[in-house]
Amino acid sequence: MDKRKTEEYFFKALMLFSTLTVLGSLISILLTIIVKGFPALSWSMLVQTPKGGYYMGKEGGILNAILGSLVLSLGATFIALLISLPLTLYLNIYLKRNSRFAFWVRFVLDVLWGIPSIVYGAFGFTLMIFFGWRASLLAGMVATTLLVLPIMCRSIDEVLKMIPHELQEASLSLGATRLETACKVIFKQALPGVLTAILLALGRGMGDAAAVLFTAGFTDSLPYSLTGPVATLPLAIFYQLGTPFPEVQERGYASALVLTAIVLIISIIARMLSRRFTGDLGD
Numbered sequence: 001m002d003k004r005k006t007e008e009y010f011f012k013a014l015m016l017f018s019t020l021t022v023l024g025s026l027i028s029i030l031l032t033i034i035v036k037g038f039p040a041l042s043w044s045m046l047v048q049t050p051k052g053g054y055y056m057g058k059e060g061g062i063l064n065a066i067l068g069s070l071v072l073s074l075g076a077t078f079i080a081l082l083i084s085l086p087l088t089l090y091l092n093i094y095l096k097r098n099s100r101f102a103f104w105v106r107f108v109l110d111v112l113w114g115i116p117s118i119v120y121g122a123f124g125f126t127l128m129i130f131f132g133w134r135a136s137l138l139a140g141m142v143a144t145t146l147l148v149l150p151i152m153c154r155s156i157d158e159v160l161k162m163i164p165h166e167l168q169e170a171s172l173s174l175g176a177t178r179l180e181t182a183c184k185v186i187f188k189q190a191l192p193g194v195l196t197a198i199l200l201a202l203g204r205g206m207g208d209a210a211a212v213l214f215t216a217g218f219t220d221s222l223p224y225s226l227t228g229p230v231a232t233l234p235l236a237i238f239y240q241l242g243t244p245f246p247e248v249q250e251r252g253y254a255s256a257l258v259l260t261a262i263v264l265i266i267s268i269i270a271r272m273l274s275r276r277f278t279g280d281l282g283d
Contacts, residue, residue, distance in 0.1 A: 137227075
């Protein structure tokens, strides 16, 4: 048999095996949380806060953790966007593409992306001690912002790098300033990709437990203040699965199912918005 065909068959089989491995892992995870968590899922669990003895099998729900995760991750994602968008526009509009400064900024962001989330949690805890904060929504938001910032920056940066440089030159040649080009031309073209970057950051922020373990604290109450502790779904899952009570462990799987459903809904909404804006740009 021809050597080239042998290589083609080998890599084709390898790609098929990799695809089936990823799909199999995803299906296994989904089946596990559905089979173990769906029987324990109820409406009261979604609309109630934990009552006394909830983590020992008594009444209550996870509304505090659902709202806490949404408030914390949305706040952190918004703050990260306020930092990421100007930074990436500066790298791609105001600096040359072969700029050494831009190279090192991207290198630092790549390093920050690879740092484990527990390190961000420890750093956030250090900031808490320095400023005299206690575990709170604000502290958890700061730690989560640091976690999702490099993800959002590099995602938006890669989108901006894909936009033809000729589009920027054409805008400048018509008399537009760099700021007008960045805001009215480049950003509009990159909007679907920016939405995807926001989705990546939001999903990472909602699903991470290590960054908020030391910073956000935990409470059975609803989030009501930036200076008060806040519950999150990942920590609620962690605490429920760590109990010796089977019914509470089932609630932990149900909480995992809720978290997965929320991320799925966000993904669907983001995809719909992305298609809508892409269609508008093509008209």
